[in-house]
Amino acid sequence: MSVVSNKPDKSHWYFISILGGLFITAKHLIKNLLNKDKMMTLNYPEQKFEYSPRFKGNHVLTVKKDGAIRCTACMLCATNCPAECIKIIAAEHNDPTVEKFPIAYEIDILRCVFCGFCEEACPVDAIRMGPEWQTPGLSGSAFTYDINHLAYRPQLKGGVVSVVDEVERHKSGI
Amino acid sequence: MSEVKYLTEFYHLNEFQGLDGYKKNGGYKELEKAFKMKPEEIIDVVKKSGLRGRGGAGFSTGMKWGFLPKNNEPRYLLCNADEGEPGTFKDRMMMEKAPHQLIEGMIISAYAINSKKSYIYIRGEYDYPIACVRKALEEAYSAGLLGKNILGSGFDHDMDVYVGAGAYICGEETGMISSLEGLKGQPKLKPPFPAVQGYLRKPTIVNNVETLAAVKYIIRDGADGFKKYGTEKSTGTKLFSLSGNVMKPGNFEVPLGYPLKDLIFDLGGGMKPGRKLKAVIPGGSSAPVLTADEAMRATMDYENLASLGTMLGSGAVIVIDDSQCMVDMLGTLTHFYHHESCGQCTPCREGTGWLDKIVHSILEGRGRLQDIDLLIKVADNMKGRTICALSDAAALPVLSFVSKFREEFEFFVREGRSQVKGTQYAQMHH
Amino acid sequence: MPKCTINGVHVEVKDGATIMEAFYKLDQGIAHYCYHPGLSVAGVCRLCIVDIEGNPRPQIACNTVVTEGMKVTNQSEKIKDGVKWVLDFHLINHPLDCPVCDQAGECGLQEQYMEYGKYNSEMAEPKVKKHKVVDLGPTVVLDSERCVLCSRCVRFTDEVSKTNELGLFNRGDKTEIGTFEGQELNNKYSLNTVDICPVGALTSKDFRFRQRVWYLKNSETVCTGCSTGCNVKVYYNKEGTFRVKPVFNEKVNGHWMCDDGRDIYKFVNVEHRQTVAHKITAGQKSEMVPGLAATEAYQVIKNTDDNNLAVVLTGQYTNEEYETALKNFKTKNIFHWKNKDENWKDFDGLLIRGDKNPNSKGLETALSKAGLKSDWKDLESGITSGKFTTVIVAGPENIKAYPCFDDRVKMIAKAENVIWMTACSSESFKAFHNNALIIPMKSYLEKAGTFTNYAGLDQSFKKATTIVSHALTLAEASFLMTGQTLPMPATAAVSKFIDDSRRTDQVMIENRKKNEFVFKRGNL
C-alpha cells in the first residue's frame, strides 16, 4: 500500500481563507449585535417560528356549529391515504339527518407523509391540515392521534368550526 | 253552420233518461236489429263506418275489435267513463241524459265481440251520473235487456258499474284495467295489448262512452249513414266540450271537420265583451295549444289538427282570452300533471315534478333565463319514454306554451311579474 | 329460435326471449334498474332503451320480444343521450349522499353515471323530501330519498317470498316504498331485497357501516347453512369476513338465499374461533400448537384398541376429508351426529331445509361406501358402559345449528379420552374433566373441497381466505393422529364451477378500472 502525498504549493495559502471566514463571522456578529430584530436565528424552543395558516401540518377534524364532529365516516380519506395511516370505525347516529358518524378516528402520525390527500378527498370539509407540526412525544402511542385529540386538542380552543352548514344544506335539499 | 243533433237528438227530453221514455224515442230498436246480424257483420259495419275512438287517441274502433284473438276465451268489454281530461265533460252529460243509449250501445258492442261481461268504469266524483247509470242498469235488468238470453236471442250479458276513486291515470285503458283489478291504477306494459291480455289477463276491449253510444247509430243508419257526417277520414259527429273564456260554454255536437272558429264564435257565443281570443287548446289539456291565428284556420278533425301540430284528443276546447297570463295557465297544467303522474316510470314521475317546479319558480320570480330552455329540454326528453302517454301529455303543453308564447315567459323571468296582468304571482289570486 | 343482431354481434335466443335476455346472453352492457332475471318485468326505470332498426321510437329492451332478423343497438348517440336524460331524471331528486351511503362502490347510479353521465345536473329546484333511515324490520333499513322506485323489492315480496310486506305508496314523485304502518319486513328471505336493490335505498342492518365495499375482496363458495348448498359469494378482507351474498345457480338456489345463510359467515371470524389447541388433563388446561396436539392424540389412539375407539363425524366437512379420515381411522365404530333428528327432512318450499349441514349426504355416501353402519344409541351406551375409552369427535363448525350441542358434549365428556376437533370455541367445552384434547380446525372458507347437497349434487369450492393459519383440516388431523406425516397437498383443489384462472384472493377491480380519477392520480 502506497500513500501518495499531494502537497501542492498553493495549500500553504490556507491562512487567507481562514481570515476570510472569520471576517464573515465577524460581520454577522456585528450586524446582529447592532440590529437584533433582523437576526436569522430563533431561540428554539423558547421562541417558535409562526408558520402560515396554509402550512400543511398536523390534521384537524373540524366541528359543526353545535360542536359535534363534522366527519361522516365516509372513509374517502382512508381510501385515498397513500400511507394507510387513517383508521375509522363508523357507527349509526341517532339523528337520521346525520345517519353515519365516526366513533373512532385514528391517525398514525408517524406513518403520515403529509401529502394532503385526505384533505382533498374529504367531501364535507371534515379534515384539514393545520399549521402545527412540532409535536414531540415520549412513547410510540403518543403519535397515534385519536378522535378527541384531532378535534378538541387544547391548541384548537374548542375546535375548528367548518363553514359548510349542515342545516342550510338540508334546507336547500342537497 | 249550426249543431247537428245526432247522438244528442233527444237529450232535451227529461224522459229520455228513463227506460220508458227512451224506448218511446226509438230506444233498444237497434239492439233487436243487431241480434239479427252476425257479430262479424257488426264489426264489419263499425270498421266500414270509420268510427274512431272518442276518448282521445282516435284509434279506429272496428280495428281495435278486430285485434281480439279468435278463440273462445272469456273476454271483457270496458266502458271508459273515467272522464278526467281537464276541459272534458261530455261523457258526464251522456250518462246523465241518456244512460240507456250507452247501455244499448254496449250490449250491441258486447254482442259483436262476444263478451259475457262488461263494466262501466265511472270516475268516483261523478255521483249523479253513477246514480243515473245504476238506475238505468236496474231498469234494463228488470226489462230483460241484460242477463240471460237477452230478448230471446240466446245471448247472455252482465253489466256492472265500477266506481273509480279519483285518479286521472285510470282514464288510460291499461290503468283502468289495473284499477278494476283492485290494484293501483298504474298503466301496464304494452305489449301485450289489452285486446290480447287485458282485465285478468283475458282479452279486453276498452271504449269511450261516446264511442259505444255511437255504435247504436251505426247499426241504425249503416256505415254510409254514419259517414254522411264528417270528413273522409274523420267520420261522424262528435261532442265538443267548450269551456274557458267564452260566453256560452257547454257541450256541442257537430260533425267532424267543423271549423273551430265557428265553434267558438257561433255556438259558443264568442268572447266576453271587450276581450280578444288569445289561444285555444283544442283537445283537452294534453293537446298542444293553438294561437288565435291558428285557431281561426283550424277545423275540428283528426287530420287538420294533426297538421297544425296538435290533436283532437277528447274534444275539449278550452278557450283562453287575452286577459290570461300564459305562464300562470301553464302553471295550472304542470301542477295537474305533477299531481296525476302515477309514479311508475321515472321520466314521468320525476319529469312532471321538475317541470312543475321550474314553472312555479318562474312564477314566483325565482326563474332564470336558462330555465325556459330547460323546460323545453326536459319536456322533450319526457316524450315517448314511458309506458303510457301521460308523460307526453305533460310534455306537449309545455313545449307548445313555451314555444308559442316565449316572450311572456321571458318577460316573467326578467321582471318577476306577468306581462298581461302586470302583477306578481302572489297577487294574482290569493 | 329467432336470431338477432345486438350491436353488430349475431346471437340466437330462445323463443319469446326479450332483447334484454339477448344482451345478457352476449354479456353486453345495458343499463337497467327494474329488470331482474328472477322477477317479473316491470318496465318502469326506462333505462334499457335500445334502437331497433325500422322502429322510429326507442323501445325498452326488457319488454320487447326478439323477432327474427331484429337489429338492435344501444350504442347510438340518440340512445346514449336518451339514457343520459333518463339517468338525470333518476338523479334529480336523489340526495347524492354517497359518502354516507353503504351502497357506494357497487351502486347502479354511480356505475351508470360513470358510463353515460358525467355532466352537471341542471336541476336547480329544491329536491323532494322523503323519509330517511326508516327501520323496516329486524334486518333492513330503508332510505326513501335514495330509492329509484324500481319496485324490485316489492316484486320480490310479492312473487318470491309471497309475504307481501312491501308496497309502493302514494303517487307521482311522492311515491315511497314501505311497509304498512306498524308492520315489519320480517321474513326468512328479507335480505334478498337488499341484494336486488340497485341503489342504497335498502341496506342490511348487519352490514351497515361496517366496511366500505371497496375494501372487500370476494370469493365464491357454497353456503354451509343447510343441505340446500346455495352458491354464495363471501366478502372478506384482512379484518375478517363481513357478508355473504347469493350467486346465481339455476340448479340449486336460483338468485336467492335465506337470511339464516347470511349469518353463517359470523362463526368464521377470529373472535368465535378456537385459535389454539387445548390439552386438558384432570381438569388442568394447557395450550399448544394444533399440530403438536394432533401428535399427542396419536399417543392416546395408539394405546387404544380399535374396538374401544369411537369416531363421531358431523356433516360439516368436505367429501375429501371424509374419504381420508375413513381411510386413516381403522375403527368400525364411526357415528354420524345429526343436528336434530325430528325435523331433519323439513323444507320450507323455497330454500331452507331442516338438515343444517352442508354435507350430510356426502358423509352418508362415504360411510355406506366404507360399509359402515352405526346407531347413535350404541355410542351413548358404549360411553356409559365404558366400552369406548377414546372418542374422537369432528364437531360442527356451525354450533348454533346444533341445539343438542351442550348435551352431547356433556355426554361425550364422560369418556376417558376425548379428542375434539372444532373450528369454533364454545362454552360447552368446560364440561371436559377427564383427558381431553381440543384441536382447532379450519373453517369452510379456509379450505377447498366438495360438498354434496341434499339432491346429491357435488359442488366444489376453492379456498377463500385464511383466518386461523395453523388450524388443521380433518384430513390433516387424521394423518397426524394416526402417526403419519402430512402428504402434500393436503386436500384436493379441483374446482368445478369457479373460474380456475382467477386467484381467490385477487381484488375485483373491474369497476374501479372505469374510474378515471384513479388514473389521473398518477399524473399529479
Place this chain on the structure above:
Amino acid sequence: MFQLSSEGLVEVKKELARYETKESAIIPSLFIAQKENKGWVSKEVVNYLSNVMDIPESKINEVFKFYTMFNQKPVGKYHVQVCATISCALVGARELSTHICNELKTHHGEVTEDGRFTVSRVECLGSCGTAPMMQVNDRYYENLTNESAMNILRGLK
C-alpha cells in the same frame, strides 16, 4: 278500534262476491269504510279491512294512498273541493277558493275550528263548462260566484 256497522259489513261481503277477483272489492270497500269513519281512512280502517277481506294490508294501503278520493287526514263534516285546473282557473276558481278560505277563516286542506268544513283545491272534476264549481261531499255546485258559493255553504246545516 274501527269497526264497520253490520250493514256496512254486509255490503263489503257483497262487494267481495261481486267481482271476478277479491282485490277489485278494495275500492268499493274503502268507500264504505270511509263513509263510516267520518270521511277519512285511518290506519285502523286499513287494518280492519285487511282482516275482513283477507287481503294483505300493504295491498289495501297501496290502493288507499293512490287515489285522491280517500282522505288520509280527518276532514270536516263538509269537504268543500274547489276545482282549480285550467278551465276553472280561467274563470276564477282559484280566487273563489281563496275567498271561501278567507270567509271560513281557514287554509286549504285544513279543518275549520268548528270542524264543519275542509276546503281544498283539487284537480279537474269534469264540470269545466259550468265553471267555477265546487263539490261539497258528493254534490256538485256549479256556475258559482263568490256570493253564491258562500250562500250555499252557509245554507248547509
